Amino acid sequence: MNMALEIDRLAKSYHRSGERLAVLREVSCRIEPGRFVVIHGPSGSGKSTLLLVAGGLLQPDNGAVSVAGHDLYTMSPEQRCRFRGRHVGFVFQRFHLIPYLSVLENVLTPTLAIPAPAARARAERLIEKVGLAGRIEHRPAELSAGECQRVALCRAMLHNPALVLADEPTGNLDEHHAAVIIAHLREHARRGAAVVLATHDSRITGDASLRLSGGRLEPTPAAMIGTAI
Ligand code: ADP
Ligand code: MG
Numbered sequence: 001m002n003m004a005l006e007i008d009r010l011a012k013s014y015h016r017s018g019e020r021l022a023v024l025r026e027v028s029c030r031i032e033p034g035r036f037v038v039i040h041g042p043s044g045s046g047k048s049t050l051l052l053v054a055g056g057l058l059q060p061d062n063g064a065v066s067v068a069g070h071d072l073y074t075m076s077p078e079q080r081c082r083f084r085g086r087h088v089g090f091v092f093q094r095f096h097l098i099p100y101l102s103v104l105e106n107v108l109t110p111t112l113a114i115p116a117p118a119a120r121a122r123a124e125r126l127i128e129k130v131g132l133a134g135r136i137e138h139r140p141a142e143l144s145a146g147e148c149q150r151v152a153l154c155r156a157m158l159h160n161p162a163l164v165l166a167d168e169p170t171g172n173l174d175e176h177h178a179a180v181i182i183a184h185l186r187e188h189a190r191r192g193a194a195v196v197l198a199t200h201d202s203r204i205t206g207d208a209s210l211r212l213s214g215g216r217l218e219p220t221p222a223a224m225i226g227t228a229i
Helices: 047-054 077-087 103-108 116-129 145-157 175-190
Strands: 005-016 019-031 036-040 062-067 088-091 163-167 194-199 208-213 216-219
Touching: 005 047, 019 047, 019 062, 036 047, 036 175, 047 062, 047 163, 047 194, 077 088, 088 145, 103 116, 103 145, 116 145, 145 163, 145 175, 163 175, 175 194
Parallel strands: 019 216, 036 194, 036 208, 088 163, 163 194
Antiparallel strands: 005 019, 005 062, 208 216
């Protein structure tokens, strides 16, 4: 069976004003379809960097990433972009919603590959599930941060991707809405996708909990996992 996500000895540094900051030193993991995996780590530990590299959005210095058996960084940038559009859903920490589009239009942005009527019905269903049916015509500027986050989640799920990467998707949410989002992601995993969620919130737990520390990924020590929400 192909792993939904396989990361092999990944390394990534940033370079700024002559200084090198090694963020990922040697990160490896294998995540099967149907798994809900949480990556813990304090702010600045490299969680967003890891998800960007895993999602084909940031070229690593070393190592390999494959999604559903396809090696992302041996593809051309165009192939990778197309592949991502079909198989990867990304919930960005800063949402990246398009300001002049409505909630519904934002959720529909990845639909180029899907016939429009089916996509629209699915978008409406997703929006309703996250409690935003009453906001469907709103623009992002007319929403709270937590509502934007829920729109970003719907957009990431629209094309039913095999891999969902969610970067602090509950960062702006109260406990009730955080639980709704987590339930939603868990359900997506139950239907066969792999879901990887990065968070600094120790209350969020998955089927497996990993911790990013010192540029490496290890199982989260049980003592560091809080009461689940
Ligand atoms: P996290 O998501 O765990 O908070 P990030 O992956 O965003 O961590 O960042 C890890 C480290 O890399 C931080 O110290 C951050 O300041 C630095 N960093 C992130 N992006 C860049 C960039 N584009 N250029 C330089 N440094 C960066
Ligand atoms: Mg981050």
